[in-house]
Amino acid sequence: MCLAFALRRKASEHKDALRPLEKLWGTPIEKVIKKIRTMRDFERYFTVGVQGFTTVDEFIHHASLGYKLKGIRVPTFLFSATDDPTLPYSLLTSIARSICPTKTL
Secondary structure, X not given: OOHHHHHHHHHHHOHHHHHHHHHHHOOOHHHHHHHOOOXXXXXXXXXXXXXXXXXXXXXXXHHOXXXXXXXXXXXXXXXXXXXXXXXXXXXXXXXXXXXXXXXXX
């Protein structure tokens, strides 16, 4: 199951606690939850406005580790959901291959 759907399910389970966010969105929580299909959707509703960002792209720029990965010099275990916009799987595998081309991912 992709991360977005797992988060959507968790949001559904805790919708009463999330109800105050309806004022931020101007939309009932149930409608917002139904709109979540990707991590970008989740970030749009649950991270961007709540954390003070203006767009999903602005949040991703600040949260992304992609540009920092090449600086790692010690053995490190990294994992990413295939739909995680802050550390896209393609970027993770590309950087991993450039650092250690003999390892299989």
